[in-house]
Amino acid sequence: VTDMRTLPDGFWSAIDVWIKKAHVVNKRLCGVKESDSKDMDPEDLRLLLDDPELFPDVLLFLSSGASSAHGHRPDKPWSYSVRTFIPKVNCYGQNLHKEVILKDFGRQRVTFIPFEEDTEGKVSLKKCNIYQIAVLELHVLSVDSWFSDGIAYPKLPWLSSDLLPKLVRWATECKSSEFKSTLSLLPVEKYSLMYQKLKEKYKAMVKVWPEVTDPEKFVYEDVAIATYLLVLWAEERAEKSLTARQSFVDLGCGNGLLVHILTNEGHPGRGIDVRRRKIWDMYGPQTLLEEKAITPSESFLFPGTDWLIGNHSDELTPWIPVIAARRVIRRHNFTQQLKCQLISPVLE
Numbered sequence: 001v002t003d004m005r006t007l008p009d010g011f012w013s014a015i016d017v018w019i020k021k022a023h024v025v026n027k028r029l030c031g032v033k034e035s036d037s038k039d040m041d042p043e044d045l046r047l048l049l050d051d052p053e054l055f056p057d058v059l060l061f062l063s064s065g066a067s068s069a070h071g072h073r074p075d076k077p078w079s080y081s082v083r084t085f086i087p088k089v090n091c092y093g094q095n096l097h098k099e100v101i102l103k104d105f106g107r108q109r110v111t112f113i114p115f116e117e118d119t120e121g122k123v124s125l126k127k128c129n130i131y132q133i134a135v136l137e138l139h140v141l142s143v144d145s146w147f148s149d150g151i152a153y154p155k156l157p158w159l160s161s162d163l164l165p166k167l168v169r170w171a172t173e174c175k176s177s178e179f180k181s182t183l184s185l186l187p188v189e190k191y192s193l194m195y196q197k198l199k200e201k202y203k204a205m206v207k208v209w210p211e212v213t214d215p216e217k218f219v220y221e222d223v224a225i226a227t228y229l230l231v232l233w234a235e236e237r238a239e240k241s242l243t244a245r246q247s248f249v250d251l252g253c254g255n256g257l258l259v260h261i262l263t264n265e266g267h268p269g270r271g272i273d274v275r276r277r278k279i280w281d282m283y284g285p286q287t288l289l290e291e292k293a294i295t296p297s298e299s300f301l302f303p304g305t306d307w308l309i310g311n312h313s314d315e316l317t318p319w320i321p322v323i324a325a326r327r328v329i330r331r332h333n334f335t336q337q338l339k340c341q342l343i344s345p346v347l348e
Contacts, residue, residue: 011135012103014170015110018133018163019083019101025163027088028151030195031188034083039076040102048080048100049113054127061132061141062102062111079103085152086192094119097152109134114153129153135171138164186231195227202261210278211255218255225311226261233267233307246306251294251320252313255279260287269305296323 209215253271
């Protein structure tokens with residue numbers, strides 16, 4: 001049963017997931033990059049399409065059906081933006097695959113116009129793949145000539161049978177979050193390139209994995225986490241004009257692969273876990289792993305370490321922020337004591 005009362009606001013929340021976080025439903029994407037939006041009128045659309053034959057068809061496609069509820073400016077009925085697809089595996093070479101996104105708030109629908117852009121900025125519209133999502137409905141401009149590669153151009157059955165039901169469910173749930181998507185904190189293009197590089201570099205670990213756990217799951221999951229941290233740390237160094245690479249301690253490091261990757265990529269650090277794993281012996285002496293129980297006490301504040309990591313840290317997880325906070329408090333108190341020692345002779 002669909003509660004239609006929640007759909008107007010919920011519809012746009014759901015659509016924004018598909019627009020901004022397409023990788024949530026299309027697992028062959030690493031993410032997308034969206035431009036700022038601006039208002040558009042029919043004349044802007046005509047200039048954008050630059051195709052006298054296509055323009056009337058698209059204009060009719062945009063304005064057909066239900067009349068507008070005037071949810072947007074009457075003279076500029078659409079909100080216009082462009083998103084660029086970033087695939088997990090680059091199969092497009094240097095060409096960029098993009099979509100013009102036209103939101104019609106009055107008619108409660110959004111239209112996607114795909115195009116490709118080469119290195120010289122030359123654009124070619126993918127006329128056969130123009131589609132539209134309305135409340136509970138999918139419309140396609142040209143069904144017979146639809147092209148699909150499963151990445152930038154999804155299959156029609158997937159759009160109708162997989163994506164649309166998800167959008168309906170998200171629209172009815174209409175749950176918003178105050179937290180940012182973690183991937184939105186990074187330049188997704190850099191993440192994609194780094195992930196592909198590390199995946200290729202460490203894929204051999206899958207074949208020699210000595211643990212009973214699923215090698216593909218754990219290897220590529222840790223590659224993804226390492227990618228995130230490496231890109232995040234590189235951005236931090238650039239922002240703060242740092243030259244030294246960030247140090248880390250992985251608390252509850254388990255198989256130690258994350259520690260191994262981060263160490264190999266030039267970051268000083270170590271991993272600690274209560275139980276040694278077979279795979280630890282495979283990494284070599286440069287990967288520092290310790291078999292030790294961790295207690296949230298003065299002995300485990302890790303002074304001089306930039307980052308504390310809790311990846312599958314289980315029951316230790318809630319204590320990691322406490323350890324980090326105690327480090328800050330201890331450092332603050334030490335600074336205050338030092339200031340008092342320096343100032344007190346003057347005061348006396």
